[in-house]
Amino acid sequence: MRKNDIFTQMDALESNMGSLHSELGSLKGKIKALLEENKRLSIENQQLRKILKRETAIHLPAEEAVDVAASAQTLSAEMPEAVDFAAVVGEGHDNLARLYHEGFHICNLYYGHLRTEGDCLFCLSFLNKE
Numbered sequence: 545m546r547k548n549d550i551f552t553q554m555d556a557l558e559s560n561m562g563s564l565h566s567e568l569g570s571l572k573g574k575i576k577a578l579l580e581e582n583k584r585l586s587i588e589n590q591q592l593r594k595i596l597k598r599e600t601a602i603h604l605p606a607e608e609a610v611d612v613a614a615s616a617q618t619l620s621a622e623m624p625e626a627v628d629f630a631a632v633v634g635e636g637h638d639n640l641a642r643l644y645h646e647g648f649h650i651c652n653l654y655y656g657h658l659r660t661e662g663d664c665l666f667c668l669s670f671l672n673k674e
Contacts, residue, residue, distance in 0.1 A: 579660070580658040583646070583658055637671075640670075640671070641671055644659075644667050644671060647659050649664055649666075650670060650671070651666035651667045651670055652666075653666055654666075
């Protein structure tokens with residue numbers, strides 16, 4: 545075998561490896577997009593099921609509807625009028641922590657994107673702030 549043939553083969557192999565690498569990168573991007581869409585659709589499905597349960601509860605027979613209305617009035621009478629700001633802030637923090645544990649970024653760099661690489665230091669530092 546001649547030296548030029550070896551270098552020609554190495555050059556062809558290198559170009560093939562480059563095209564395979566770029567194809568692998570594009571497939572990885574498509575998989576990431578599909579995973580994000582799947583997670584978004586799962587969350588939307590859960591929300592739609594909650595709405596369906598709420599709507600079916602509204603269209604109950606008359607006796608059950610009276611019971612539901614009475615319990616709603618009881619709950620509204622028991623609820624305090626003043627809103628505790630610390631509780632609202634704590635609730636927001638809890639929602640962000642829940643989103644992070646469901647696999648989404650909560651940091652300002654990638655907010656809302658699916659975490660595919662494991663833990664994000666920016667998200668974790670945000671969660672640890674008080």
